[in-house]
Amino acid sequence: MTLTRVTPTRRLAHHLRARHDADCLERGLEVWDTPDIVTWDELIERMFALDRQAGRLTGRWLPAAASQLLWARIVRDDAQRSPLVSPAGVARAAFQSWQRLHAYGLPIEALDDADSQETAAFARWCRQYRQALADRGWVDGPQAQLQVHAVAAAPGLEFVGFDRLTPLQEAVLARWAATGLVLRRVPSAGAGGSAQRVGRVSCVDAAAEIEAAARWAAAQLDGRHDRRIAVVVPDLGRCRQSVRRIFERVLVPATGLAGGPVPESQAFELAAARPLAEQPAVGAALDLLEVFLRPPDLAALSRLLRSAHVAGAAGEAAARSRLDARLRRFESAGFGLPALVRLAAERDCPALAQALAAGQDVISSWPEKEYPSNCSKYVFGLLAAMGWPGPDADGTEYQAEQRWRSLVREFGACDEFTGRVSRAEAVGLLREMAGRVLFEPQELRAPLLVIDPETSAGMSFDALWVCGLDSTAWPPPAAPDPFLPRRAQVRHGLPCATAALAAQQSRLVFERLRTSAPEVILSVAEIERDAPLLPSPLLAGIPAIDAPALWCEPRVAVDQYSRRPALEALTDATLPPVQAGEGARGGARLLELQAACPFRAQAELRLGARALDEPAVGVDAADRGNLVHTALAHLWRELRDQATLRALDAAARRSAVKRAVAAALAKVQDSADELLKHLLVLEADWLEARVLEMVEVDLGRPPFVVAALEEPCTARIGALSLELRPDRVDRFEDDSLAVIDYKTGASAEVKSWLDERPRLPQLPAYVQALGPDRVSAVAFARVRSGDTGYAGVARAEERIPGLKVPGTRGGPRGCDSWELLLAQWRRRLEALAAEYVAGDAQLAPDPARACEYCHLGALCRIAETRAAVQGEERGEEWNDE
Numbered sequence: 001m002t003l004t005r006v007t008p009t010r011r012l013a014h015h016l017r018a019r020h021d022a023d024c025l026e027r028g029l030e031v032w033d034t035p036d037i038v039t040w041d042e043l044i045e046r047m048f049a050l051d052r053q054a055g056r057l058t059g060r061w062l063p064a065a066a067s068q069l070l071w072a073r074i075v076r077d078d079a080q081r082s083p084l085v086s087p088a089g090v091a092r093a094a095f096q097s098w099q100r101l102h103a104y105g106l107p108i109e110a111l112d113d114a115d116s117q118e119t120a121a122f123a124r125w126c127r128q129y130r131q132a133l134a135d136r137g138w139v140d141g142p143q144a145q146l147q148v149h150a151v152a153a154a155p156g157l158e159f160v161g162f163d164r165l166t167p168l169q170e171a172v173l174a175r176w177a178a179t180g181l182v183l184r185r186v187p188s189a190g191a192g193g194s195a196q197r198v199g200r201v202s203c204v205d206a207a208a209e210i211e212a213a214a215r216w217a218a219a220q221l222d223g224r225h226d227r228r229i230a231v232v233v234p235d236l237g238r239c240r241q242s243v244r245r246i247f248e249r250v251l252v253p254a255t256g257l258a259g260g261p262v263p264e265s266q267a268f269e270l271a272a273a274r275p276l277a278e279q280p281a282v283g284a285a286l287d288l289l290e291v292f293l294r295p296p297d298l299a300a301l302s303r304l305l306r307s308a309h310v311a312g313a314a315g316e317a318a319a320r321s322r323l324d325a326r327l328r329r330f331e332s333a334g335f336g337l338p339a340l341v342r343l344a345a346e347r348d349c350p351a352l353a354q355a356l357a358a359g360q361d362v363i364s365s366w367p368e369k370e371y372p373s374n375c376s377k378y379v380f381g382l383l384a385a386m387g388w389p390g391p392d393a394d395g396t397e398y399q400a401e402q403r404w405r406s407l408v409r410e411f412g413a414c415d416e417f418t419g420r421v422s423r424a425e426a427v428g429l430l431r432e433m434a435g436r437v438l439f440e441p442q443e444l445r446a447p448l449l450v451i452d453p454e455t456s457a458g459m460s461f462d463a464l465w466v467c468g469l470d471s472t473a474w475p476p477p478a479a480p481d482p483f484l485p486r487r488a489q490v491r492h493g494l495p496c497a498t499a500a501l502a503a504q505q506s507r508l509v510f511e512r513l514r515t516s517a518p519e520v521i522l523s524v525a526e527i528e529r530d531a532p533l534l535p536s537p538l539l540a541g542i543p544a545i546d547a548p549a550l551w552c553e554p555r556v557a558v559d560q561y562s563r564r565p566a567l568e569a570l571t572d573a574t575l576p577p578v579q580a581g582e583g584a585r586g587g588a589r590l591l592e593l594q595a596a597c598p599f600r601a602q603a604e605l606r607l608g609a610r611a612l613d614e615p616a617v618g619v620d621a622a623d624r625g626n627l628v629h630t631a632l633a634h635l636w637r638e639l640r641d642q643a644t645l646r647a648l649d650a651a652a653r654r655s656a657v658k659r660a661v662a663a664a665l666a667k668v669q670d671s672a673d674e675l676l677k678h679l680l681v682l683e684a685d686w687l688e689a690r691v692l693e694m695v696e697v698d699l700g701r702p703p704f705v706v707a708a709l710e711e712p713c714t715a716r717i718g719a720l721s722l723e724l725r726p727d728r729v730d731r732f733e734d735d736s737l738a739v740i741d742y743k744t745g746a747s748a749e750v751k752s753w754l755d756e757r758p759r760l761p762q763l764p765a766y767v768q769a770l771g772p773d774r775v776s777a778v779a780f781a782r783v784r785s786g787d788t789g790y791a792g793v794a795r796a797e798e799r800i801p802g803l804k805v806p807g808t809r810g811g812p813r814g815c816d817s818w819e820l821l822l823a824q825w826r827r828r829l830e831a832l833a834a835e836y837v838a839g840d841a842q843l844a845p846d847p848a849r850a851c852e853y854c855h856l857g858a859l860c861r862i863a864e865t866r867a868a869v870q871g872e873e874r875g876e877e878w879n880d881e
C-alpha cells in the first residue's frame with residue numbers, strides 16, 4: 001500500500017523526491033512512479049477540495065494570500081490602531097498569531113482575558129475576521145484542519161521530518177485514526193547509527209567557523225561525489241551572501257583564479273528561502289508596473305533603463321546606459337514617461353520606445369478602479385508589452401517567474417476581499433504579497449547542502465557539520481507571541497513562550513541534528529565582534545577535536561594552484577605620458593586626485609571617467625557647499641572691505657547677508673519644483689545664520705580688503721600649467737595676501753596640507769599661483785554649524801586670529817619656519833605634477849581613505865585585489881548587512 005508522505009517543509013518534500021529518484025536510478029530502473037509527497041498545508045488544501053467535490057463540505061477555500069489580504073484590510077481599517085505602527089507589518093504578525101492560536105489549541109475565548117493592548121486589539125481583529133469568513137462561507141487553512149474528513153486522505157499518510165506535531169495536528173490525527181485511516185510516523189532523527197562519531201570544534205569567529213566547515217566539506221567530498229554532506233547554519237537567510245562567498249572561495253577555486261565572481265555554483269546548494277519580491281525578475285516586474293502607475297522618479301526610470309528584463313535590453317544596453325547618464329545629468333524630478341518615450345526614440349533605443357508606448361496603451365485602457373480579477377489581466381498585459389521577463393531565463397529565474405505568475409493569479413481571485421482597487425493599490429498589494437511569499441528554487445541536486453536547522457528536519461546525511469552552537473542561540477531566549485495572552489501561551493506550550501519551553505524545543509532540534517548522520521561535527525565561535533561567546537550547554541560531554549590538517553586546504557584548489565602555468569607578473573599602471581599640447585584639465589583637483597589615487601586622476605581627467613549623477617531629492621551636501629560659496633561671494637562683492645563691514649550696524653549687516661543669500665538662492669529657485677522650493681526656504685535660514693557667523697569672525701580680524709573673489713589665475717607647477725580659481729584673496733595693510741578657501745565639510749584641517757601626498761592641496765597650489773613671497777596667510781574658512789571660523793597657517797600671528805605659525809609653539813609639526821613650509825609644498829606639488837605628467841596610474845596608496853567616496857571601483861577593480869585581501873584579513877567578509 002503506497003501512502004502519501006507528509007512533510008513540514010517544501011524543501012524536505014523536494015529532498016525526498018530527489019532521493020527517491022536517485023535510489024531508483026541506482027537500482028537500474030528506467031521508469032518509476034512519482035511518489036506522492038506533500039507538505040501539511042498542501043495536504044489540508046487537497047483534502048478540502050476532495051471533500052468539497054464529494055459534497056462532504058460546503059465552504060469555499062480561502063488561500064493563504066487572500067487570508068493575509070483580509071487581515072491587512074481589517075488591521076488597516078481599525079480606528080483604534082495607533083497611527084505609528086505599520087499596518088502591513090502588524091497584519092503579517094497578526095496572521096501568524098491566528099495560525100498559532102489554532103495550532104496550539106488556544107480557545108478564542110482566551111483572548112477575552114487580554115493582558116495587554118496588543119491582545120485586546122488582536123481579539124477585536126479575530127472577531128471581525130471570523131465574521132467575514134462566516135458571512136461569505138470561506139474556510140481558511142487553520143479552520144479547514146478541523147473540518148476535513150479522513151476519507152480524503154485514504155489509504156493513509158506517513159509523516160516524515162516533524163520534530164514535533166502541534167496539538168492541533170495531534171488532535172486531527174487522533175480523529176482520523178479513529179476512522180481507521182492508516183497513519184505512520186517516521187522518526188525525525190536516527191541516521192547516526194551505533195558507530196556514530198560526534199565531535200566539537202571551536203573557531204575564532206563566525207567567518208572562521210564557516211570557512212572551517214567549507215574546508216571540512218571539501219575534504220569530505222574530495223573525489224567522492226556520491227556522498228551526501230550538509231552544513232547547518234543558523235539564520236542562513238540573513239547571512240546567505242557571506243556564507244555563499246566563503247563556500248565559493250573554498251569549493252569553487254575558479255572564483256579566485258578568475259579574479260572575480262562566478263555564476264551560481266553547482267558544487268553546493270544553499271537552501272535558504274527569500275521573499276519572492278527579492279528575486280531579480282520579480283523585483284523588475286514590480287518596478288516596471290510602478291513606473292507606469294505613478295509619476296516616476298529619476299531613480300525608478302534609471303532602474304528601468306538598466307533592467308535586463310525589458311524588451312531589447314541586450315541590443316540597446318550601451319544606448320540605454322548613455323540615456324540613463326543623460327537623464328541623471330540634465331533632467332529634473334518632473335521628467336515623466338512621455339518624455340522618456342520621445343528621448344528613447346531619438347537616442348538609439350527604438351525597442352525601448354516601442355515597449356514603453358505599448359505599455360502606455362495598456363495603461364490607458366486600464367480603468368481607474370477595477371476588480372483584482374481584471375487588474376491581473378492588465379498586469380500580465382503590461383508586462384508582456386514591456387517584454388518582461390526578457391530572454392534566456394535560467395532555472396531559478398524561470399521558477400521565480402512562474403511563482404510570480406501564480407501569485408498574480410491568486411491576487412486575481414481576491415475580488416471579494418478588496419472590491420475595486422485603483423491601479424496603484426493593485427500594484428501595492430502585489431508588492432506586499434510578493435514580500436510575504438517565501439521563494440526557494442528547486443533545481444540543484446548538489447552533493448553538499450548548506451541549510452538552516454529548521455529546514456533540515458527529516459533529512460539524513462553521510463556527514464553533517466552544525467555551526468553556531470553558542471549559548472546565546474542554543475537555547476534561544478524566550479520570544480512569546482505578542483498578540484496572545486502570556487498565561488495561555490504557557491498553558492498550551494507554545495515553544496518560545498518561556499525560556500524553559502524554548503530550551504525544550506532547542507534540545508529537540510539539537511538531538512535531531514546530532515543523530516542525523518554517522519559523522520557529526522558541532523562547532524562554536526569564540527567571539528562575536530568583540531564579545532566572547534560561550535559554548536552551548538547542549539555541547540556538554542561531547543569530545544573536542546582538533547581541526548585536522550586535512551581541512552586546511554581543499555586538495556582540488558591546491559592541485560589547481562600547483563599546476564598553474566608559469567606566469568610573468570606585469571604591473572601595468574602607467575598611461576602614455578602627457579603630451580606637450582594635451583593640457584591639464586581639472587585645476588587644483590588634478591593635484592588632489594593625484595595625491596589620493598593616481599589611477600583616479602588619470603581615469604577622470606585624461607580618460608573622462610565621470611561619475612553618474614545621482615538622482616537626489618532636496619539640497620545635498622554639494623548643493624549646500626555651492627550655496628555657501630555663492631552667498632559669501634555676493635556679500636563681499638557688495639562690501640569689498642572690512643571697513644565697510646564695520647560701518648554697518650547689526651541690522652544693516654543682517655540685511656546685507658539676507659540680500660546675499662537671496663541672490664545665491666535665486667538661480668536655484670527658478671528651476672526648482674514645489675518640494676525643492678519649500679526646502680530652499682528652510683535652507684535660507686541655515687545659510688543666513690552661517691554667513692552671519694562668518695561675518696562676525698571677519699569683524700574680529702585686523703583690517704583687510706577683499707582683493708579677489710573667484711578670480712582665475714595660473715600656477716606653473718613642474719611641467720603643468722594649472723588654471724585655478726581661489727574662492728577669495730584678502731589683502732592686509734602691509735600689502736601681503738591671505739588666500740582663503742570656503743569649506744562646509746568636516747575635513748578642512750591644517751594637517752591635510754602636511755603629508756608627503758597632501759590630501760587637500762588646493763591652497764598650497766593657490767600660493768604658487770599668487771606668488772609665495774606675496775602670501776602671508778593660508779586659510780580654510782569653515783562654514784559649519786557650531787564650528788564657523790578660520791583654520792590655517794600664517795607667517796605671523798597677527799594675520800588672522802587662530803592661524804598657526806610654523807616654527808612657533810603650537811605650529812604645524814614637521815616644518816620649522818614659514819619659508820620651509822612653502823618650500824615643502826612646492827616640492828610635494830611638483831612631485832605630484834611629475835607623476836601625473838609621466839602617466840602614473842597606480843591604485844590608491846591608502847584605499848581606506850581614498851576609495852570610500854570614489855565611483856571608479858568597478859573600473860580599477862581594487863576590491864578584487866588589495867582591498868579584498870585586507871578585508872578578509874580583518875574578517876569583514878562575514879556580514880551581509
Ligand code: SF4
Nearest residue numbers: 597844851854856860
Ligand atoms: S576606487 Fe580607490 S583605487 Fe579605485 S580609482 Fe577610486 S580611489 Fe583609486
